[in-house]
Amino acid sequence: MVEFTLWDILRNLLLAARWTVVLSLIAFAGGGAVGLVLLVLRLTGNRVADAAIGAYVQLFQGTPLLMQLFLLYFGIALFGVETSPWMAACVALILYASAYLTEIWRGCVAAVPRGQWEASASLALGFGQQLAHVVLPQALRIAVPPTVGFLVQVVKGTALASVIGFVELTKAGGMIANVTYEPLLVYGCVALIYFALCFPISLYAGSLERKLHVGRR
Amino acid sequence: MLSKRSVIVALGLAALAIPFGGAHAQTALDDVLKAKTVRIGVPTDYPPYGFVGPDLKPMGLDIDVAGLIGTRLGVKVELVPVVSANRIPYLQTRKVDLIVSTLGRNEERAKIIDFSHAYAPFYQGVFALKTTEIKTFADLAGKTVAVARGAMEDEMLAQVAPPTTIVKRFEDQAATTAAFASGQTQVIATSVSNIGVLSQKNPGLGVEYKLLLRDSPCFVGIAKGEDALRGKVNAIILAAKADGTLEKLSQKWLKRGAGDLPL
Numbered sequence: 001m002v003e004f005t006l007w008d009i010l011r012n013l014l015l016a017a018r019w020t021v022v023l024s025l026i027a028f029a030g031g032g033a034v035g036l037v038l039l040v041l042r043l044t045g046n047r048v049a050d051a052a053i054g055a056y057v058q059l060f061q062g063t064p065l066l067m068q069l070f071l072l073y074f075g076i077a078l079f080g081v082e083t084s085p086w087m088a089a090c091v092a093l094i095l096y097a098s099a100y101l102t103e104i105w106r107g108c109v110a111a112v113p114r115g116q117w118e119a120s121a122s123l124a125l126g127f128g129q130q131l132a133h134v135v136l137p138q139a140l141r142i143a144v145p146p147t148v149g150f151l152v153q154v155v156k157g158t159a160l161a162s163v164i165g166f167v168e169l170t171k172a173g174g175m176i177a178n179v180t181y182e183p184l185l186v187y188g189c190v191a192l193i194y195f196a197l198c199f200p201i202s203l204y205a206g207s208l209e210r211k212l213h214v215g216r217r
Numbered sequence: 218m219l220s221k222r223s224v225i226v227a228l229g230l231a232a233l234a235i236p237f238g239g240a241h242a243q244t245a246l247d248d249v250l251k252a253k254t255v256r257i258g259v260p261t262d263y264p265p266y267g268f269v270g271p272d273l274k275p276m277g278l279d280i281d282v283a284g285l286i287g288t289r290l291g292v293k294v295e296l297v298p299v300v301s302a303n304r305i306p307y308l309q310t311r312k313v314d315l316i317v318s319t320l321g322r323n324e325e326r327a328k329i330i331d332f333s334h335a336y337a338p339f340y341q342g343v344f345a346l347k348t349t350e351i352k353t354f355a356d357l358a359g360k361t362v363a364v365a366r367g368a369m370e371d372e373m374l375a376q377v378a379p380p381t382t383i384v385k386r387f388e389d390q391a392a393t394t395a396a397f398a399s400g401q402t403q404v405i406a407t408s409v410s411n412i413g414v415l416s417q418k419n420p421g422l423g424v425e426y427k428l429l430l431r432d433s434p435c436f437v438g439i440a441k442g443e444d445a446l447r448g449k450v451n452a453i454i455l456a457a458k459a460d461g462t463l464e465k466l467s468q469k470w471l472k473r474g475a476g477d478l479p480l
Contacts, residue, residue, distance in 0.1 A: 008271040015273070074303075077310035163303055167261075172273065174391035175261045175298075179268040181418035183395035 016172030023158040031097020038102040060099035073164040108143040148205035246445040257283040258299035258316040262391040278470040302367040321369040321433035335434035335478040363402040
């Protein structure tokens, strides 16, 4: 049988962690961009758009990410459409993250007092100007903690991509644990690496919060 | 609205593709020969059948058999790591051409995929610590049993264990073994060889064999109706059996003979 040194375990986990990072970045960037577009569409007050986006949010919040990945990768392929793990993982993570982010941000915008919209309207600002100069800057402050909380969830959620063949951090940990038979050591290392990825995000959020709230102190 | 549009595009593509679905049938062998590559689903969390070395490259009995099939087909092998829960979807959606993944044959599976001749022995059993009293399946009542979701032993256990058995299903063999080794469950249902490695690595644990679930040899899984590819794989397995290759692989990885493998 093969022998793993501690360095072998760590080295392989760190290499696998690259996938975790890449998948997280895709979910952050893609989910953020799509989520923002959906948010703006929803704020325009168009009823059809509002209902459609509401249904979209319910659909992706109400189904497990694991199933979304599975259906996108294997489900669509059953109809004979070529799906690659990359495409499925990107689409699933972006849909998933955008549904959550748009809902989180909608709440943050709703938390900006109604008077701010009315006051800016009375100054003859258009919808875009109201959003860009008055409402969104205020909503941003409220949005930092829940957004970061969700992003940290996404980092850990990328582990589910192993079901469609990505050997990311958790999957690599499982593979190594089963050949070394030292699950405690291996999963301990996995947990530490996740922490090392997530903790800086939380730290950065803390500093961002302090910066954004500078006018209020 | 990017997402909406992509959904529409995807649905449209799906609708277009349905009529061509039939064109897939009976082309697997030609596709493999044309691409000069055979994609084979193998386990990476199930020693000694399929596990990883320090470079995270798969190795084991199943990987050697996959290599053997590739060599004798005269094509390159692309190994795709699969687990019990997703290996059949991989095959059904033609994301792999074959699965060599300690796959047992049963009626439910035979309805959706085809099987080759058996290539290796595989025994599944129920294991527990020496201190745990288990003489018959009835003794499993009220005990917690770890099993990998979607694996053969999951199904077998459901048939023979009393209804009060608490079955804990885990995503893969790695998690299943870890759960038992760390004392989260009292009992584990898995392959004899997996436990062999476990007790070798943890001599202090005191695991012993309790009950035989089933002697269910491994077959190569092939997409339904791909008779040309199945014939080819069967010929390769028969030849490997005749020239002693299968026996040698069994000795190398399982430390025992291949025994009498069913066709």
